[in-house]
Amino acid sequence: MAKAGCMACHAKDKKMIGPAFKEIAAKYKGQDVVATLMQKVRTGGKGNFGPIPMAPNPPEKINDADLKAAVEFILKS
Ligand code: HEC
Secondary structure, three states: OOOOOHHHOOOOOOOOOOOOHHHHHHHOOOOOOHHHHHHHHHHOEOOOOOOOOEOOOOOOOOOHHHHHHHHHHHHOO
C-alpha cells in the first residue's frame, strides 16, 4: 500500500486526508464488502466519510491481488 500511494492519504488509526483504516473497518464491521470496496478504491468515491473525494486508483498503481490484500488488511484494522 505504501508503494501504491495509499499511505499519502490514509493511516492506520488517525484521520488524514482519508479516513483511518480503523474507521473504515468499524463502519463495515461484519459486512461482506471486500468486492465493493475494491471497486470503490479503483474508481474513487466520496460521501461515505465526508466531502473529500478519493481519487481513482487504476491497475497501474495497484494490481487486483494487491488491492484485495489491501482491502482485507484495512477491514482487519
Ligand atoms: C488522494 C488521497 C487518497 C489516496 C491516494 C487513497 N485514498 Fe482511500 N480514501 C480517501 C478519501 C478522502 C476517502 C473517503 C471517501 C468518502 O468519503 O467516501 C477514502 C476512502 C477509502 C476507503 C473507504 C471507501 C468507502 O466508500 O467506504 C477505502 C477502503 C480506501 N479509501 C482505501 C484506499 C486504498 C487501498 C488506497 C491505495 C490504493 C487509497 N485508499 C488511496 C483518500 C485517498
